[in-house]
Amino acid sequence: MGAGAVPGRPRTRPGHLVADKGDSSRAIQAYLRRRGISATIPERVDQAAGRARRDSRGGRPPSFDPKVHKRRNVVERCFNQLKHWRGIATRYDETVASCQAAITLAAVLMWM
Known part of the structure; x- marks a missing residue:
C-alpha cells in the first residue's frame, strides 16, 4: 500500500440508475445530477x-428510455423468484459463504 492510501474497499459510483416512479422526486433527480449519475426513472402523472x-x-x-426501464423488470422478477426460497427470504445463513451458496443453488435450480 502506497503512502496516503486508505485501506478498505475502493469507493465506486454507479454510472446509471434505473428506478421506479416512487423515486422520481425533484430532490432525488437533483442529487443524481450533482453526483454525475444518469437516471432512467418514469415520471409520475401528478408531476407531469x-x-x-x-x-x-x-x-x-x-429523459426516459423505455427499453432500459423494461430490463429492470427482469431483475425484479429474479429477486421475487429468489424470495420464494424461505432460507434466502428470511436470511437464516450466518456466513456470507453459505448465503452465496444458497443463492447460487436457488438460481441454478430456477434456471434448470
Missing part, C-alpha cells in the same frame, strides 16, 4: 401535470 400547469416555467420532462 404540475409541470404542464406551470407552462414554460415547468421545465422539460426528465
Whole structure:
C-alpha cells in the first residue's frame, strides 16, 4: 500500500440508475445530477401535470428510455423468484459463504 492510501474497499459510483416512479422526486433527480449519475426513472402523472400547469416555467420532462426501464423488470422478477426460497427470504445463513451458496443453488435450480 502506497503512502496516503486508505485501506478498505475502493469507493465506486454507479454510472446509471434505473428506478421506479416512487423515486422520481425533484430532490432525488437533483442529487443524481450533482453526483454525475444518469437516471432512467418514469415520471409520475401528478408531476407531469404540475409541470404542464406551470407552462414554460415547468421545465422539460426528465429523459426516459423505455427499453432500459423494461430490463429492470427482469431483475425484479429474479429477486421475487429468489424470495420464494424461505432460507434466502428470511436470511437464516450466518456466513456470507453459505448465503452465496444458497443463492447460487436457488438460481441454478430456477434456471434448470
